[in-house]
Structures are given as structure tokens and as C-alpha cells.
Amino acid sequence: MKEIPLLDLQAQYRQIQDDIQEAISRVLESGRYILGTEVEALEREVAALCGTRFGIGVANGTDALQLTLDAWGVGPGDEVITTPFTFFATAEVVSQLGARPVFVDVDPQTYNLDVSQLKEKITDKTKAVIPVHIFGQPVDMDEVMDVARDHGLWVLEDAAQAIGAEYKGQKIGSFGDASTFSFFPTKNLGGYGDGGMVVTSDEGLNEKIRRLRVHGRSPQSKYHHASVGYNSRLDELQAALLRVKLPYLDRWNEARRKRATLYNQLLKDVPVITPFAERDRTHIYHLYIIQTDRRDALITHLKSEGIATAAYYPVPLHLQEVYKSLGYQEGDFPISEKICKRSMALPLHPELDEESQFQVVKAIKQFFTYGEKG
Template sequence: MIPLVDIKTEYEQLKNELNRAILDVLESSYFILGPEGEKLEKEISQYIGVSHALGVANGTDALLLCLEALNIGSGDEVITTPFTFFATAEVIARVGATPVFVDIDPKTYNMNPELIESVITEKTKAIIVVHLFGQSVDMDAIMTISNKYNLRVIEDACQSIGASYRGKKVGSFGDFGCFSFFPSKNLGAYGDGGMIVTNNSDLFSKLKLLRNHGSSERYVHTDIGLNSRLDEIQAAILRVKFKRLDEWNNRRKELAENYSLELADTVKVPVEAEDREHVYHQYCIETSQREKLAQFLEQKEIATGIYYPIPLHLQQAFIHLGYKNDHFPVSEGCAKRILALPINPMMTQKQQDYIIAAIKEFFGD
């Protein structure tokens, strides 16, 4: 089976270096809030081009902590997209605020900025933008709106580390940028992990408190926080992999370009918008025959993925918000047609050629 993500081959290639890094942590007996995490934070902050970075337990906590640091809660509204992983809106509800959805751009699958102003109210406090599948949102448009209405901006860049907009890395535009190190990400740990980046020193200090039980001094708690710390073993693993991130992202882009070149006449292929550098966390095609194609490819031992079969406004957890079918037609249409093909830096040209040939065979090309 050709996998969507080939973590096993990745480990085999880095085995000696990864094992050494893990053993070094074990031998140090320093497992929480230690030097590996601090070094990773410094490396990531420099890479993104921001003043501060903070390791946390996962990407979901990263988003949650940002909302809490901004004191967003009951009675507040936060605008976001219905076409993303559940966590993006889940954290809004978790702090007691209300998610307010706007539809997506059919080309990039990202939030359509032209629709945002129509849903802003006096209760609106922030926008959570999602850089989906590895491509940046139109951040000029987002920041213009946020400045006009004095709204906070949280960038959910959990799928897009290394992506850029007009030469500037995602995560560096808003009040916060949030990253996930889930094992399948472009930069993945061997377990859960996440990071928050910011240029705001006051908000950074608040985050440090909140991720560690609201405490900056042992047994002294000034805030109600979380236990959300990136452990030293995961930080050490990520530091080994981080050195290869740009190389791996470039390989993803090569594979994506070849897919698009070969499949553009057969299915709808992804669009890389102007002035953006896409890092292809997922390579998603669109076809009205998605289920049949997925079954055909499975028979050929080719893995595929569906992102996302139920848009957030139609999830049972958000029924009380009152959204209905056809409320966000672009998101709902994409949910029925999108199919992710295998794309990862470990993929061989032989594997990709086999996938392309199988898709062409299905469509009779």
C-alpha cells in the first residue's frame, strides 16, 4: 500500500540521529521545560520571523491558549471557516464564545475575506484564519479587516509550517500563529505537540503562565491555566526533523507540480494563488466520482483521504447555531468532491507514476 504519509520510511532514514537524540534526553533525566524545548522554540521563532515561540502539548491547545490569553469567552463571537478540522471551532466553543462561519474560496479552500464584514457584529472579538492544506490565506485582506474593526487575528497554521504569503512566513501576521506537530504534519513529532508564535511580549508572558497551570513560580498560581507543555523527547525529535523541513517541503512542491501537470486534464487540481508559497500538507483533487475513485485506488493499494466529509456548521455539536444545508455552498460542495492523494517527501517517482497511471486508468485517459 502506498501511504498518504510515510512515517516509517522517514524514521528509517533518520533512525540513528533520532535514536541518539532520544537517548540523550533519557540520559539527561530532564523531561519537561528543558533545554531541548527552549532550543526548538528559538529555532522556530527565528524561522517564522517572530520574537517569541512557545512549545505546547498540541495544536488544539495552542489555539485554546491564544483565545484564553486574549480573554475571549462567554458572549463573544469569533469568525472562522466551516471547512477545516473540528478543533478550530471546538476551541471557540470551549472558552464559551460562539463560532461564526463564513464560506471559502473555491480555488484555495481558504476563508473568503470578501464575506467576513457581513458577519461582524459588536460581539465579534477575533478571526481565526486557517491556512488549509499548506497554503496561506489572503493575509493582506484579513489584516485590513482586523485593523478596520479592531479584531484580534489568530492564524491556525497547523497544516502549513513553512508556507509563506508575499515572502513572509505564515504565523507571523496576526496576534498569534499556531502550529501542530501531530505525526502526519510536514514537521511531525512521534506523539502530540504544538507551538504558538507571537511578536507581542505581554501576550507571550500570559501564554507562558497559562500553559503551566497559571504559574510562573512553583506553587504560586495567578491564573487558571492548563497543563500544556511540549515534552523534551518530542522537542528533541522535532529538532532533528526541523533541519530537513525546507528540503522536505521542496520535495512536496516537486511532487505537487508533477501531479498537476499530469492530472490537470483529468480532475480539478489544486491552485497555488499568486504571491503564495504552498507547502502541500495535502494534495487534494476534486471529482464528482470521489467514492468510486477512492475504492478503485484502494484496490490498487493506493491510500487516499477525504477532507472534510462534514463541514463544521453541519456537525451535530454545532446544530444549535442554526446553520442549515446550503448555507455555505462552496464548503459543502468541496466536502463532497475533495480527495487527498499520497504526497510526502519519502515518495519515490515510481510510486507517483503508478498513482498517476491508476487515476488516468480510472477515467479512461
């Protein structure tokens, strides 16, 4: 029985192995390993991809979110609106700054923040909105920006899962006041360790984040500090390796889209909900998510067939133990809660072959026809 992983990072590495090794040697021979010319070049290249003036490399995607909010002055007494159907970091950074995360339920088809519910959550304490481009499909940014501008709010795009995705023909990253990316190894543009970036066209924000990432240091002197900051610097080695991968990004994203299309066709008559893609957006399928009432049993069955899957996300943020103090209860965000109980990811990556996809779908069809093994 052929084992099928959820993601095959080794297969991707083998394609570009020589270039990766050359980049490693280049950095090691340079003698500069943090915030050097490789980071500067990657910042320019990612900013150009997104159509922004600036890119700021930081230690990881979580820091990218937190440093941006901190630079805007978000803190105790403030509220930041986001979705409960996302990775914990999106709300965690709000809490780390002493502010309060306020949740808005998601659209049942796209799983993105339901913009129609956004206005009703805005109060005089609201400082910012964090729309999350979940699983690689952009949020309706025109609607988000209209609401935010009407109420004087900052907009921070959490694009950790969506680098290279497009909204109305334009790469995401330049619609909000700032956008953040994660270069965690499993991402569509993943490094060989942690890394992250903020992109923005706001010169003042760019300068603040650059200070914050090096302990709030003054540009004039290494040992003078204008504010309390962070140690959140992107390594030269990660930047160099990401620069090798960046030219492949569109090609790899298109490969994901083709494999998602094949899954959609093969699963057409299977009792699962396949991903919905808005026509005016380019979904880049960081994850290929299906829904079924029998999610946990199906995961178990596929595991027995050597097929890796994962539940995204089993517990919505408003029901996490750490957020009991916010006062949310089960039923407050019914769409998010339903999706959390039903959603799971199938194997999907640019190197996935058709034979493997047929094997995955065959196992799924067997499950719905005959039930679990044993």
C-alpha cells in the same frame, strides 16, 4: 501490486535514524523530560523561522489555539470568525471557551477563508478571527489584517498544516497577532507523538500563555496561581526530535512541491480539479487535494489498487451534529459544502517516488476510462 500509503513516516525516519537515536539518548541522559533546554531551544528556532520574538511550546496544536484565545479573554458572549472547511479543532476551541464560532465560506480555488465575505460577519460581539492556512497554502493575510485592524479584532493564524509556507516571500506565522502550529506526526514538521506551539511578538501574550500552560502558575512560585490554567506542556523528548527534523523542513517542503507539480502535469487531461496555488504564496502541500463528483467511488477504486487516499473533509463544521444549536442549514455555505462532497487527498510526502506517482495516476485514468472494478 505495490501498495502506496498516503504518508510514509517510516521512510522519513530511516533517513535521520542515527540523529533521532542520538537525540533520544541526550534527553534520557539529561534527567529532565518536560519544559527543559530542548523545549527552550525549539521555541527559539521556530520563532526565528517565523520571524517572531517568542515561541511557546504546548502539548498539541489544539491547545495552542485554545490557550491563545483564553489569554485574549475570549469567553461567553464573544464571537470568533473562522471557516467551516477545516479540522474540527479550529471551532472546537472557541466553543470550549464558551464563545460562539461564526463561519465564513471559503474561496472556491484556494479553499481558504473568503476574505471578501469577512466584513459582513463582524458584529459588536466579534473578538477575533482565525484564518486557516488550509492544506499548506497561506490565506491572503494582508486583506485579513486590514479588515481586522479596521474593527479592532485579534487575528490568530491556524497554521497547523502550513509550517514553512510563505506569503509574499515571508514565512507565515508573523502576520497575525499570534500563530499556532501542530506537531502531530502527520504534519510537515511532525513529532513522534503530540506537540504544538504558539508564536507571537506580543510580550504580554507570551507571558500569559506561558502561565496558562502550567496551570496558571505564578512565575514567582510553583504553588501560587494567578489564574485557572491548563496542563499543556511540551515534552523534552518531542522537542529534541523536532529539532532534528527542523533543518530538513524547507528541503522536505520543496520535495512536496515538486511531487505536486508532477501530479499536476500527469493529471492535466483527467476530469479532476487539481490544487490551485496563488502566485504570491508558497504552497507546501501538507495534502495534495483533488476534486471530483465521483469522489467516493474513486476512493474505493484506488483502495482496490492498493493506493491509500482520504476524504478531507466529508462534513463541513456548520453541518456537524454538535453545532445544530448554531442554527446553520445546508446551503448556508455552498462552496464549503461542495468541496466537502468532492475533495480527496492523493498520496504525497517527500519520499514518494515517481514510479508510485505514475501508478496512482494510471489507476485514476483507468477509473475514468473503464469505471470501477467488477
